[in-house]
Amino acid sequence: MSELPPGCPEGLTDFLDRAGWRAAEIDTIPGDASFRRYFRVRDGDRKAMLMHAPPPHEDPQPFLDVAGWLTSHGLRAPGIFSSEAEAGWVLLEDFGDDRMRDWLDVNPGGETGAYAAAIDALVELRTMPPGPFSPYDLATYQRETALLTEWYAPAAGLDVDVAGYETAWFAVLGPLIERQQPGVTVLRDYHAENIMLLPGGQQGLIDFQDALVGHPAYDVVSLLQDARREVSPELERAMLDRYIAATDAGPDFEADYARLGAQRNAKIVGIFTRLYKRDGKPRYLEMIPRVWEAMERDLAHPALAPVAAWFDANIPRALREAGGGTIS
Known part of the structure; x- marks a missing residue:
């Protein structure tokens, strides 16, 4: 050795x-x-x-x-x-160095094809019975959204209505719980940094150890509202349409996509703040404005009305439009 x-x-x-x-x-x-x-x-x-x-x-x-x-x-x-x-x-097994994100930095013309293949993998995953994993239940969703009030709000100097936040999320997320039965395997961190491009056009999966059984929209959101890589609204729309066309998504899918987009983005704002405050990793702060931008699009959906009202009352819009403001 x-x-x-x-x-x-x-x-x-x-x-x-x-x-x-x-x-x-x-x-x-x-x-x-x-x-x-x-x-x-x-x-x-x-x-x-x-x-x-x-x-x-x-x-x-x-x-x-x-x-x-x-x-x-x-x-x-x-x-x-x-x-x-x-x-x-x-x-x-060593999957090599061709992460989807890094490959796209060098080959931007391949963006549509790479994302289409990633969406098609989720379509395939939806055809499979859910794995023997714990459910992505309402308590887990709520625990994750709470990371925003636990970490981001105090770091941004905000005194927010925590009880009202929990109530608003309960109203928004409750309706989708029944629709995610029997559920699909949710990889939970499915995005361009966790997809490896392999010889022959295959896509290798990594960083999936936190998989749960939940809603099929979650990984679609994870891919298309990526905190680490800019995905244009136009590409997001095209890939969402691709997924819906290939599956029996149902009439509530887009509303649930917005619900889970806002849920995931609220969680990420909290996690990235925690990585800075607790773990001394400031590089995650530069990603937060992209997360806020995606969350604002989600909050505009009528299905998010209770949560959007809470944000309007507790986190000034100007602060949100400025990428969440200064975290100290």
């Missing part, structure tokens, strides 16, 4: 030895918003990704469970070479 990069977690070489990769060379890959760390592993002609998801902050077992389910249903999750979930180690 070559010299290890600085800061490698204890036990890394022992795990690779047990996995049969004793002589591998190891390179660190920049991390994401979690406690997980990734390493690229090479041993001759073999290559793999090493994920360290250390307890108690992380548990790789859900990733392994969802990967197995996706693979068994014909979707392209990474293959698993070896794992020791109790210690946080997973050695998995």
Whole structure:
């Protein structure tokens, strides 16, 4: 084994030895918003990704469970070479470097085709029975929307009506719960940074460990109202039309898309604020204005009237139009 990069977690070489990769060379890959760390592993002609998801902050077992389910249903999750979930180690297939977002930065003319393929994957996912995962229930939706009042509001210096916020979301989200039965597998973080473009036109899926069973509109929103990459309203409309045309979406689908768009965007504003305030990661602040912009479009839908009224009463429109204002 070559010299290890600085800061490698204890036990890394022992795990690779047990996995049969004793002589591998190891390179660190920049991390994401979690406690997980990734390493690229090479041993001759073999290559793999090493994920360290250390307890108690992380548990790789859900990733392994969802990967197995996706693979068994014909979707392209990474293959698993070896794992020791109790210690946080997973050695998995290396999907390469062509993330959809990075590829589009170099190949902007391929945007429509790439998004169409991503939408078609969600159409395919909708034809499958829901996986054996927990439900995306009203309590979970409410807990996520609360991140905005818990983290963003105080950081922006706002004294808001928390009880009224909860009541407004209950009124807005309640109607869609029955419509998401029996539900579909919701990957929850399905966007251009978590889709890998593979040889032969396949799209590889990553970062799906938080999958739940919920509403089919959720992942469509996640893809088309992407906090990390600009998706024009025109492309959003075209891809939403593509999904609706390919499925029996139902008359309430667009209203539920707006409901879940606002719900997800409120959650993201809270999460990105928390990443800055609690975890010292200021780079997420620059993404918040894009999230507010998408949320304003969602709030304009009549189905969001109670939540829109709360925002008008508690977060000045000028502040929202300025991307949420200054967070300190």
